[in-house]
Amino acid sequence: MIKKVLVINGPNLNLLGTREKDIYGSETLLDIAKRMNQEAQQFGLDIDFIQSNHEGEIIDKIHDARGKYDVIIINPGAYTHYSIAIRDAVKAVEIPTIEVHLSNIHNREEFRSKSVIAPVCVGQISGFGSNSYIVALNAAALLLK
């Protein structure tokens, strides 16, 4: 059976390409989705790619992933730093989850260096720009081998 990966993008990531380009680069979220799709084909993975600015909607998507997806890749945006509710959802569904960030959250403002979600993830990839998503997909493929 073909393995399925759900890629969840949190708040403000819909603005990629225009938002703080010096930090997040000039690629749009659609550009990233296309690159991931190409890469996924090489691994024989099927990906669904979503974005939401709403915490509850992200939680619903995580719940709905049960029984449908083999791995979740999530960039929770600013929710990374304080959403215990998203953390609890990730923990609850027991789907291996990879946290991803474009920027290196450990060399920015102090408040960004803490992720409340990373402890319930397999791991965190942070600081490689849009390539963080590609690295995460490679990690997902290795997890599913």
Ligand code: DQA
């Ligand atoms: C981000 C880092 C977060 O601190 C920030 O709130 C974002 C983007 C990243 O991908 O680098 O929205 O998750």
